[in-house]
Amino acid sequence: MTRVPAVSFEFFPPKSLDQSFRLWETARALAPLRPDFVSVTYGAGGTTRQLTHEAVVALSNHYGLNVAAHLTCVDATREETMQIVDEYAKAGVREIVALRGDAPQGQQVFTPHPQGFADSAQLIEAIAARSDFTIRCGAYPEPHPDSPGTAADVAWLKRKVDAGASSAITQFFFDAETFFRFRDQCAAAGIEAPIIPGILPIQSWAGAKRFAARCGTSVPGWAEDAFVAAGPEGERALAADLAADLCGRLIDGGVERLHFYTLNRPELVAEVCGRIGVTADPARAVA
Template sequence: MPAAPTRPAVSFEFFPPKSLDQSFRLWDTARALAPLGPDFVSVTYGAGGTTRQLTHEAVVALSNHYHLNVAAHLTCVDATREETMQIVEDYASAGVQEIVALRGDAPQGQAQFTPHPLGFADSVELIEAIAARGGFTIRCGAYPEPHPDSPDGAADVAWLKRKVDAGATSAITQFFFDADTFFRFRDACAKAGIAAPIIPGILPIQSWTGAKRFAARCGTSVPQWAEDAFVAAGKAGERALATDLAAGLCRTLIEGGVDRLHFYTLNRPDLVADVCAAIGVRAPDGAEQAVA
């Protein structure tokens, strides 16, 4: 008889606030989810470096106030190598020990990513530079379905292999709807000789309209069954359906050998906390008071 699935390790993605209201929302989210004992939390980095300082401030605050292991997103967009590596040094000075190294999306108004003439050409070059500096755990992105700029899934696997060979020690996937999508990708990565952990990215659906818009931008296919289910649920049933689908996806992944899950929170903790509770990830007694 197979062993019962164990409690998975979890991590959470936040985005930096751009207003006072968003600041309160971020801190409320951190306060609600920190007691779940995440392996790490990550903080996103806006296209074109639009949230560069905000990201830095959020990373430092989350680390200092909530004592979380924070992985700062860093991209290659619209910056020289010197400017990008200065950000790395600033993080090191602040005690940050993890970076999620990404190519990044094209700035608003540009059709595609174009490297800065004095910048890193891609995520592989960025990872190589951070690894050569030393002192950081480097995570990278992975695509179970083809990246919008990729010709096919095989190219995404080959690109991930390059990132791991350059120094990334784990990868976080884009979100997906079907567990088999992840399992096929995991098998292809193993066949390609990628030994680094690949952490599934989970998006509990806060808004079906927003989720479809996000999927279109990042190349995630939307299955007809999901569209039919959310249409049938309507606004009144959307929250319950989203919880059930995300928890079911997580359980299937865990049963398939996954021991780490990364949640895209959108700085809204309640649905994420409900999904975590449904898969057995809860705060120890008294943890909420200790973090408050």
């Protein structure tokens, strides 16, 4: 492995003072790794819309980071959603991760707002027509929970790219071959936009399994066996080894960009980045 990939990081907006300190410490720790961009999520059902906006502006203004704001179709009219786009434009934000979003809390199935966007492709098309943004979208190497299968997910991704998305970030996965199969299917379908693998360094095995169950990621038996054998005392070292190995396999397979789900905990992410040659630039340190 000789090539060093470009990296990006996902954060979530803070809901408390303690979480605010954790976000700023995470940004401070990872900014010297020179990410292409960082993204800030919405809470489930769009519940952190204002917090997301505040975090995006703060990260952009105070940390000098290129911030991509998550934006969803959940529980908002088209006018309300596009007003958020305009506010980001005024704040100097130039990247958006456009997603359909999960169903609001208490609902099992996503139902569009009567005056809202029906899906992420409609949202992407509206942003592309109205503003000069770099638009990223989501992708699923394994079937989305609402999808009949991978072929449908590939077709849906092509629709989003055709609508104006310039790249896609995948849900996390455990095996490099899962990504390579998906990438090949996308290429065969005529999708030329870069597909960036989403990497989840496992901060908690129990938490990772819950996350996988919600988003349709299959948990291989070898991973369960490995974490059971490692036990609580060996979980972190195993997580670092597995994430670094996965990244190495992806890089060897031609991947040039990696997107890390940080969960606002920078230490493990920084260690994995160091193992694949992504090192800190002291000049980018944030006071």
